[in-house]
Amino acid sequence: NSIYLRGLGDVLPALPTDTTRLEGLAEGVLSARAFGYVAGAAGSEATARANRAAFDKWRIVPRMLRDVADRDLSVDVLGTAMPSPILLAPVGVQSIFHPDGELAVARAAAATGLTMVLSTAASYSMEDVASAGGDGSRWYQLYWPKDRDLAVSFLERAKAAGYTTLVVTLDTFTLAWRPRDLDRAYLPFLRGIGVANYFSDPVFQRAVGGPVTAANRDAALLHWVATFGDPSLTWDDLAFLREHWDGPIALKGIQHPDDARRAVHAGMDGVIVSNHGGRQVDGAIASLDALPGVAEAVGGQATVLFDSGIRTGADVVKALALGARAVLVGRPYVYGLALGGEAGVQHVLRCVQADLELTMALSGVSRPDQLSPENLAIT
Ligand code: FNR
Numbered sequence: 001n002s003i004y005l006r007g008l009g010d011v012l013p014a015l016p017t018d019t020t021r022l023e024g025l026a027e028g029v030l031s032a033r034a035f036g037y038v039a040g041a042a043g044s045e046a047t048a049r050a051n052r053a054a055f056d057k058w059r060i061v062p063r064m065l066r067d068v069a070d071r072d073l074s075v076d077v078l079g080t081a082m083p084s085p086i087l088l089a090p091v092g093v094q095s096i097f098h099p100d101g102e103l104a105v106a107r108a109a110a111a112t113g114l115t116m117v118l119s120t121a122a123s124y125s126m127e128d129v130a131s132a133g134g135d136g137s138r139w140y141q142l143y144w145p146k147d148r149d150l151a152v153s154f155l156e157r158a159k160a161a162g163y164t165t166l167v168v169t170l171d172t173f174t175l176a177w178r179p180r181d182l183d184r185a186y187l188p189f190l191r192g193i194g195v196a197n198y199f200s201d202p203v204f205q206r207a208v209g210g211p212v213t214a215a216n217r218d219a220a221l222l223h224w225v226a227t228f229g230d231p232s233l234t235w236d237d238l239a240f241l242r243e244h245w246d247g248p249i250a251l252k253g254i255q256h257p258d259d260a261r262r263a264v265h266a267g268m269d270g271v272i273v274s275n276h277g278g279r280q281v282d283g284a285i286a287s288l289d290a291l292p293g294v295a296e297a298v299g300g301q302a303t304v305l306f307d308s309g310i311r312t313g314a315d316v317v318k319a320l321a322l323g324a325r326a327v328l329v330g331r332p333y334v335y336g337l338a339l340g341g342e343a344g345v346q347h348v349l350r351c352v353q354a355d356l357e358l359t360m361a362l363s364g365v366s367r368p369d370q371l372s373p374e375n376l377a378i379t
Helices: 002-008 019-029 032-039 046-057 101-112 126-133 148-160 179-183 186-191 202-207 217-227 235-244 257-265 287-298 313-321 331-362
Strands: 058-060 075-077 080-082 086-088 115-119 138-142 166-169 249-254 270-273 303-306 326-329 376-378
Touching: 002 331, 019 032, 019 331, 032 179, 032 186, 032 331, 046 058, 046 287, 046 313, 058 313, 086 331, 101 115, 101 126, 101 331, 115 126, 126 138, 126 148, 138 148, 148 202, 148 235, 186 217, 202 217, 235 249, 249 257, 257 270, 257 287, 270 287, 287 303, 287 313, 313 326, 313 331, 326 331
Parallel strands: 086 115, 086 326, 115 138, 138 166, 166 249, 249 270, 270 303, 303 326
Antiparallel strands: 058 376, 075 080
16 A cells, blocks of 8 residues: 555665666676675576566455455464565575675565565675564574584574574585576685674684685685585484474475475474575476475475565465465565665555455455465466
């Protein structure tokens, strides 16, 4: 409503309300390296394109005269109360896009009441991001490092800083073949930005011989790369996480129904159907195409979340109708961050939420849990 009313007073929003236009605008304010890092994907970027194309296969079938005067988008997701079924996906090293990086995003999330999922690879420490977010709800995303002591340290710090749910990203134990980054030398690019969430960690510091300064910064970056992920992990290792984290755990990167079943078997509380925005396996199926099978396999036994390709309210409706309890948005809010810092992120979050509310209501739906495959038709 606020966007319509502002328009009535001839005050136009500073950024376009069509969030699909933000990528083009962000390209104008970011360096080629920063833009390539966020907009890019793995290989030929076929999966990133497929992620978007999959939404076009489904169409919403609006229903009439269903009394949608009273609308409520709120949901409870793994014990967190949310005003709408939208979370901010974990995105690493956000200082690349704006000097305030994750701090600005945490403030925007808190202002809108939405939950931020903070990346392990944050350019600010998780404690600083937690203070910026204040009373806002926050989840922590773990890149499970080779060094188990470092993993435990991350979990203990996250618990102490008020992160309630753990998201474990399984699809990125190493960065993928990403030509846009490889062509522009991504790692040296990070030298000036750093990954403060690692650099501030006592276990990490011990491994690099003390606090990270200009003198050992390159060595710290190399150690970061060396310990970043553990390709040897198997389903049996999840018991280790259960031992060290007493809150809900969701596995991010699930695409196969059998993997979803294994997650339930391993005592996980949720799965996030995601292909990392097409940034890991080029040629992989669209994430939306994986959603119905996963939802059918574990619906009821674990909370199913979805990401990769969400841009509009209609996209959210389709993902919820196909079995997701909530969705995560990635690149769009990063473009908002690049274009307008905290205000830019807020703008994107408000637009997607408002678009969702209108699209749901006009489709005859007043609450997210009313959505089912019956609201969709395949074209
Ligand atoms: C990501 N993503 C990601 N995921 C994660 O678990 N930890 C991370 O640190 C990052 N970092 C990251 C950086 C950038 C620049 C992007 C674009 C993405 C993946 C992210 O959480 C999410 O899965 C995708 O972004 C969802 O796809 P869309 O919404 O960008 O299409």
